[in-house]
Amino acid sequence: MKVLLISANRLKTPYPVYPLGLDYVANAISAEHQVRLVDMNEMENNDPLAEVIYDFLPDVIGLSLRNIDNGDITDPKGYMSEYRELVRTVRGHSDALLVLGGSGFTLFPREIMEALEADYGIVGEGERLSLLLKAIEARKRTSGIPGVIKKGENGIVPWPWNGNLTRRFHEDSSYLQFYLKNGSMLNLQTKRGCNFKCIYCTYPHIEGNKLRLIPPGEVADAAVRIEETGAKYFFVTDSVFNGDYHHSIEVAHAFMRSGVSIPWGAFFAPTKPPEDYYRIMADAGLTHAEFGTESLSDDMLESYRKPFRVDDVFCSHEAARNAGLHVAHYFLLGGPGEDCDSIDKTLSNADNLEGAVLFIFCGIRIYPYTALYDIAVKSAKISETWSLLEPVFYESDAITNEEIILRVKDYGKEKTNWVVGSGGEVTAKIVPRMYARGHYGPLWEHLIRR
Numbered sequence: 001m002k003v004l005l006i007s008a009n010r011l012k013t014p015y016p017v018y019p020l021g022l023d024y025v026a027n028a029i030s031a032e033h034q035v036r037l038v039d040m041n042e043m044e045n046n047d048p049l050a051e052v053i054y055d056f057l058p059d060v061i062g063l064s065l066r067n068i069d070n071g072d073i074t075d076p077k078g079y080m081s082e083y084r085e086l087v088r089t090v091r092g093h094s095d096a097l098l099v100l101g102g103s104g105f106t107l108f109p110r111e112i113m114e115a116l117e118a119d120y121g122i123v124g125e126g127e128r129l130s131l132l133l134k135a136i137e138a139r140k141r142t143s144g145i146p147g148v149i150k151k152g153e154n155g156i157v158p159w160p161w162n163g164n165l166t167r168r169f170h171e172d173s174s175y176l177q178f179y180l181k182n183g184s185m186l187n188l189q190t191k192r193g194c195n196f197k198c199i200y201c202t203y204p205h206i207e208g209n210k211l212r213l214i215p216p217g218e219v220a221d222a223a224v225r226i227e228e229t230g231a232k233y234f235f236v237t238d239s240v241f242n243g244d245y246h247h248s249i250e251v252a253h254a255f256m257r258s259g260v261s262i263p264w265g266a267f268f269a270p271t272k273p274p275e276d277y278y279r280i281m282a283d284a285g286l287t288h289a290e291f292g293t294e295s296l297s298d299d300m301l302e303s304y305r306k307p308f309r310v311d312d313v314f315c316s317h318e319a320a321r322n323a324g325l326h327v328a329h330y331f332l333l334g335g336p337g338e339d340c341d342s343i344d345k346t347l348s349n350a351d352n353l354e355g356a357v358l359f360i361f362c363g364i365r366i367y368p369y370t371a372l373y374d375i376a377v378k379s380a381k382i383s384e385t386w387s388l389l390e391p392v393f394y395e396s397d398a399i400t401n402e403e404i405i406l407r408v409k410d411y412g413k414e415k416t417n418w419v420v421g422s423g424g425e426v427t428a429k430i431v432p433r434m435y436a437r438g439h440y441g442p443l444w445e446h447l448i449r450r
Contacts, residue, residue, distance in 0.1 A: 001137065003036070004058035005036070005038070006038045006063050006090075007021070008064060008083055009040065014431060016179060019039050020167075021066070021102065024126065024127060024165070027166055032133070037173055041175065042174065049089055050092075053090070058094065060097045060099060060133065061096045061099070062099045062100075062122075063083075063086070065112065066103055071365040073362060073401055073405075073421075076391060084115070097136070099118065100116060100118045100120070101121065101122035102126070105122075107202055107369070109121050110149075110153065113149065113153075114151065114152075115389075120148060120150055121150075122147055123149055124147045124158055124161070124207075125147075125206075127164075131148065159208070160210070160212065166218070167222060169225050169226070180229070183442075184233060185234065186231045186235075187235045188219065188222045188236060189238060190216075190248070190251050191213045193207045193209060193211045193239075194239040195243055196305075197305045198305055199370060200335070200365075200394075201239075202367050205369040211243060216254035220257065220260065221258065227262050232263075233263055233264060235265045235288075236267070239267070240268065241266035242277075245274055249280055252283070253284070255284040260284070261285065264285050264286055264288075265288030265289070266289070268320075270313040271308045272315050277319065278323035278325060286325060287441075288325065289320045289326070289328070291320075291330065295332070297342035300338060300346070303335055303336050313329075327357070328356060328359060331359065331361065333346065333360065334362055334364055334404050338398065343399065343408075347412075358412075358417060359419050359421075359444075362420065362421075366393065368388060381395065417447045
């Protein structure tokens with residue numbers, strides 16, 4: 001069959017993100033089907049998509065929905081209206097079966113199936129599309145296929161995909177040049193799943209709560225291919241790169257053996273690292289360490305069920321800085337138990353994170369299938385009957401999100417390295433200009449005044 005895979009994401013703030021998922025899904029189905037890929041990030045509107053559909057005449061169209069909204073209470077943006085317009089374009093130019101998937105879809109499968117009137121949906125990892133296509137070709141029922149749903153079904157996430165986790169990198173894709181021109185930043189994956197138990201996080205629901213490690217040699221080969229395309233930077237998209245310290249060290253050594261020479265970044269948990277860990281990472285090319293710190297109050301870190309405490313954060317920060325890395329910390333304020341005292345502790349402690357950029361989100365988006373959802377239901381902050389497709393943010397009993405925003409903005413008003421939320425319109429204007437001048441990578445290190 002002819003299968004058209006579309007990445008619907010058009011979010012470019014703080015920077016455009018290469019549609020890594022398309023590579024994996026394409027690899028899972030390309031041996032048996034004719035596959036074409038489209039990334040809406042490179043298109044100004046939907047007209048070019050209509051031309052692709054007319055030219056390719058697909059039998060099946062897979063639409064990947066990465067995000068439903070930006071999760072930023074200070075600058076909220078939803079994307080469902082864009083997805084509806086995209087589906088209208090698809091339906092207006094093709095009778096192909098429409099299949100939805102992606103991380104955003106997996107969180108709200110029933111609601112999105114109804115909203116977009118799709119034929120099928122893939123809940124969980126997109127490689128399961130291969131199973132659906134086999135059933136369609138054989139004219140077999142699809143109701144028993146793990147992760148495949150039809151309109152009106154709830155879509156229970158199956159066990160994590162136990163097939164091949166091999167990526168097919170498409171050097172000839174039209175959208176590759178878009179990313180090389182806009183930050184020259186691509187990405188790769190070293191593992192799937194998350195073994196942490198953070199109360200707000202959706203990763204365990206989407207990818208499973210056990211780590212599935214990709215062999216370090218395969219990861220290094222992917223990094224080499226990325227470099228050979230002309231990319232100047234790559235980001236590791238794992239939920240937490242150091243979720244398995246041994247594996248991440250082996251990946252670093254594989255990078256060094258393979259001769260990977262371009263810089264890269266990753267997301268880390270600020271757990272106490274092994275000795276010389278960040279120096280090893282730096283030797284392997286790591287330049288940007290982004291820490292999911294969330295709070296600098298031990299009480300709040302316990303509330304969030306984090307596997308670290310404030311002392312561990314400063315230990316990780318110092319180790320990364322001593323290794324010569326650019327460092328950023330992400331904060332998520334307003335969870336269960338947050339009050340004026342915990343906010344003050346976080347803000348005052350944050351002043352001691354020297355040489356770092358701080359991204360501070362005030363308010364936690366409640367997603368289904370998380371412990372925070374259960375907490376919110378039990379405390380009657382939300383009802384099980386509510387649809388959370390439109391953003392709902394948790395509100396502490398002791399301090400409102402509006403109060404938190406005011407306190408953070410007032411405390412950090414003279415600090416250029418403090419960013420409330422994702423940066424909003426300011427970031428959206430500045431980053432493209434810097435890319436046009438030849439800068440590459442995430443660029444947040446430029447917020448630090450030397």
